[in-house]
Amino acid sequence: MDITVARAADCRKALTLADLLGRPLGRITEARGPGFMIEPDKRAPLTMVEIPPGPYPSLDDALRVIEKYMHGACRHAPEQGEG
Numbered sequence: 001m002d003i004t005v006a007r008a009a010d011c012r013k014a015l016t017l018a019d020l021l022g023r024p025l026g027r028i029t030e031a032r033g034p035g036f037m038i039e040p041d042k043r044a045p046l047t048m049v050e051i052p053p054g055p056y057p058s059l060d061d062a063l064r065v066i067e068k069y070m071h072g073a074c075r076h077a078p079e080q081g082e083g
Contacts, residue, residue: 006077031055
């Protein structure tokens with residue numbers, strides 16, 4: 001499943017994860033210590049819940065793990081104001 005990754009509207013340090021139809025899958029947030037955490041949405045498919053939450057040393061590492069478990073690609077949505 002391919003996933004759209006976008007900056008969260010409520011927190012500049014978080015990214016939202018959604019399927020291509022816009023259904024929420026979860027978030028990636030900065031960990032309290034170093035790294036990034038994956039937080040599945042309550043309504044996410046069971047496969048999303050199986051992803052280890054982290055922490056991951058980098059955002060790219062977190063995205064790679066998501067791609068591995070979801071058998072798809074993570075694509076960044078354009079930022080507000082971009083073409």
